Amino acid sequence: MRVTVPPLLSIRQFIGCGLLVLSLLLGRAAQAVEPLYGKNLTPVAGLFGIPSARSAALLSTGEVAFAAHGALASHAVFDASALEALRLDGETHRFALEWRYAFAPGWEFQMELPWLSHSGGSLDALIDGWHSLWGMPDGGRDTVPRDQLDFRYQISSASLSLRDSASGAGDVTLALHRALVDDSEWQVSAGLGYKLATGEERELLGSGAEDAFAVLRASWAPAGSRGQLFGQAGYLRAGQIAGLQAVQERDLWFAGVGAGWAVHERVTLLAQIDAQSAPLQSDLTALGAAALLLNVGARWQVSPRWALEAGFIEDIRVETAPDVTFQASLRFTP
Numbered sequence: 001m002r003v004t005v006p007p008l009l010s011i012r013q014f015i016g017c018g019l020l021v022l023s024l025l026l027g028r029a030a031q032a033v034e035p036l037y038g039k040n041l042t043p044v045a046g047l048f049g050i051p052s053a054r055s056a057a058l059l060s061t062g063e064v065a066f067a068a069h070g071a072l073a074s075h076a077v078f079d080a081s082a083l084e085a086l087r088l089d090g091e092t093h094r095f096a097l098e099w100r101y102a103f104a105p106g107w108e109f110q111m112e113l114p115w116l117s118h119s120g121g122s123l124d125a126l127i128d129g130w131h132s133l134w135g136m137p138d139g140g141r142d143t144v145p146r147d148q149l150d151f152r153y154q155i156s157s158a159s160l161s162l163r164d165s166a167s168g169a170g171d172v173t174l175a176l177h178r179a180l181v182d183d184s185e186w187q188v189s190a191g192l193g194y195k196l197a198t199g200e201e202r203e204l205l206g207s208g209a210e211d212a213f214a215v216l217r218a219s220w221a222p223a224g225s226r227g228q229l230f231g232q233a234g235y236l237r238a239g240q241i242a243g244l245q246a247v248q249e250r251d252l253w254f255a256g257v258g259a260g261w262a263v264h265e266r267v268t269l270l271a272q273i274d275a276q277s278a279p280l281q282s283d284l285t286a287l288g289a290a291a292l293l294l295n296v297g298a299r300w301q302v303s304p305r306w307a308l309e310a311g312f313i314e315d316i317r318v319e320t321a322p323d324v325t326f327q328a329s330l331r332f333t334p
Contacts, residue, residue, distance in 0.1 A: 033055050033056070033057065033187070033219035033220070033221050033228045033229075033230050033260065034054070034055045034299070034331070035052075035053035035054060035055065035230050035256070035258050035260075035270065035272055036053070036258070036270050036272060036295050036296075036297045036299075036309060036311055036327075036329075037052045037053075037054075037067070037069045037309075037327065037329050038052055038053065038071075038272075038274060038293070038295040038313050038325075038327065039052055039071065039094065040274075040276060040291055040293060040320075040321045040322075041071060041073040041092045041094060041321075041322055041325060042073075042075065042077075042088065042286070042291075042320075042321055042322055043075070043088055043092070043118070043151045043160070043162070043204050044153070044160065044244075044279045044280065044287060045276065045279045045291060045320075045321070046092065046204075047171075047201075047204065047206065047207035047241060047279075048195075048207065048211060048236060048238050048252060048279060049171060049173055049193065049194075049195025049207075049211035049212075049213060049236060049238075050213070050234075050236055050252065050254045050276055051173065051175065051191075051193055051213060051215060051234070051254075053217075053230070053231075053232050053256045053258065053272060053274065054217065054232075055187070055217070055219055055230070056187040056188055056189045056217035056218050056219040056230065056232075057179075057182065057187040057189070057219055058102055058106065058107070058108040058177055058179045058182075058187075058189060059100060059101070059102035059108055059333075059334065060102055060334075061102050061103075061104060061105050062102060063101075063102050063334040064099070064100065064101050064102075064334065065099075065100045065331070065332060065333045065334060066097065066098060066099045066100070066331075066332050067097075067098045067329055067330065067331040067332065068095070068096070068097055068098075068329065068330045069094075069095070069096045069098065069327065069328075069329045070093075070094070070095050070096075070327065070328050070329070071092075071093070071094045071095075071325055071326065071327040071328075072091065072092075072093055072121075072123070072325065072326045072327070073091065073092045073093075073094070073313075073322035073323075073324070073325040073326075074091050074121065074123045074127055074322055074323045074324055074325075075088040075089060075090050075091065075092065075151075075322050075323060076088070076089060076127075076323045077089075077286045077319050079284045079285070079286060079319070080284075081283045081284060083155055083156065083283070084153070084154065084155045084282060084283060084284055084287075085152070085153070085154045085155075086152070086153050086154075086284050086286060086287065087150050087151070087152045087153075088150075088151055088286065089148060089149070089150040089151070090118060090119060090120055090121060090148065090149035090150060090151060091118070091119055091120065091121025091122075091123060091149075092116065092117070092118050092322070093116065093117040093119070093167075094114060094115070094116050094117075094170070095114070095115045095116075096112050096113065096114040096115070096170075097112070097113045098110065098111070098112045098113075099111045099112075106178060106179040106182070107176070107177070107178060107179075108176075108177040108178075108179075109174075109175070109176055109177075110174070110175040110176075110177060110191075110193075111172070111173070111174055111175075112172065112173045113169075113172055114169070114170035114171065114172070114173075114199075115167070115168070115169055115170060116167065116168070116169075116170045116199070116205050117165070117166070117167035118149060118151065118162060118165060118166050118167070118203070118204060118205075119149055119165040119167075120147040120148045120149045120165070121147055121149075122147055127323065127324065149162065149163060149164070149165055150163055151163070151204065153287070155247060155282075157246035157247060158243060158244045158245070158246045158247045158248075158280075159243055160204075160243055160244060162203065162204050166200070166203035166204065166205060167203075167205075168199065168200055168203065168205050169198060169199060169205065170198070170199040170205050170206055171195050171196055171197060171198050171199045171205075171206040171207060172195070172196045172198045173193055173194070173195045173196070174193065174194050174196070175191050175192065175193035175194075176191065176192050176193075177189050177190070177191040178190050178191070184223055185220060185221060185222055185223055186218070186219070186220055187218070187219045187220075188216070188217070188218045188219075189216075189217050190214070190215070190216050190217075191214070191215045191216075191217070191234075192212075192213070192214055192215075193212065193213045193214075193215070194210065194211070194212050194213075195207075195210060195211040195212075195213075196210060197209055197210050197239070201241070201242055207238075207239065207241045208239075208241060208242050209238070209239025209240055209241055209242075210239045211236055211237065211238045211239055212236070212237050213234055213235065213236040213237070214234055214235055215232055215233070215234030215235075215254075216232065216233055216234065217230070217231070217232040218230065218231055218232075226261055226262040226263075227259065227260070227261055227262075228259060228260035228261070228262075228268075229257075229258075229259050230257070230258055230259075230260075230272075231255070231256060231257040231258070232254075232255065232256050233253075233254070233255040233256075234253070234254050234255070235251070235252070235253055235254075236251075236252045236253075236254065237250060237251060237252075238250045238251075238252060244280065247280045247281045247282060248279070248280055248281075249277065249278060249279055249280060249281060252276060252277045252279070253276070253277045254274070254275065254276040254277070255274075255275050255276075256272055256273060256274035256275065257272065257273060258270060258271060258272025258273065258295070259271060259272070260299075265301075266300060266301040266302075267298060267299070267300055267301070268298065268299045268301075269297075269298050270295075270296070270297055270298065270299065270309075270311070271294070271295070271296045272294075272295045273292065273293065273294055273295070273316070274291075274292075274293045274295060275290060275291060275292050275293070276290065276291050277290050278290055278291075278320075285317070285318070285319050285320065286319040286320060289317060289320055290317070290320070291315070291317060291320035291321050292315070292316040292317040292320060292321075293313050293314070293315060293316060293320075293321045294313065294314045294316050295311060295312075295313045296311050296312060296313075296314075297309055297310055297311015297312070297327070298310065298311065305332055305333060305334065306330070306331070306332055307330075307331045307333070308328070308329070308330055308331075309328065309329045309331070310327070310328045310329075311326075311327055311328075312324060312325060312326050312327065313325040313327065
């Protein structure tokens, strides 16, 4: 097949037309930059206090915002090596209340109160049907009974196990944020956070240890544009988790980047990629490889102060996150 290279003038015309189309597409105001909420809810990685992505923009002094986040994650990992064995079969439900308060110019306090539940769940038949419809591998789901709870990890020096349903309060997280840049298009902020050991570690509702993290966030929303860009990067120092001390990683990194597109004055589509370092020193991908997650969803601005969002998270690097996580949030901003 022959490829004909257009003359230079045609290339310039093409670029000019492209820029014109782009300018027309970007010709409407975007909503405020607020990433989708999302957590890696695997039974091990979910124990750490890695924060969800959030806007780099802080509230104005005296303002209060809150949100309610719900998630349903399905786990299906069956793996083993010469020294290790891992089974993660079940579902995790997580509900969290988030509260933000700007107590001084450029300063914001944030608190998150989570509730978790681990059970056999009810999504196995739906997910099996979806995999069968598209001819996708089921990761060994067809070899075990449906809707059972079986979280187990075993190595000579460490172990983890949960086979009975459990629910209760999770680990509370506190954070302090400081605005570094705040203009009409760019916002940059830094945050320090601390995760308390308030969840029951024997039921995998918490880690049984305190974590501390530092994070840098940035948001960009060009004036008069439909588009939004946002990202974060940070470091977490994890406390020691009972039963996993011998193989646990304590120095963890996390990062994420995403974009939003206002398809309507009240509707924004969002997509983001989140990554975090491996939680354990392991030869198994699910525990010893860095996680890579795709978070896709939409936000509907019901009113100037209230917004609803819904989406799902997929494990781009298979087995480093739940098979699928469905999530929804309700937000109030002043």
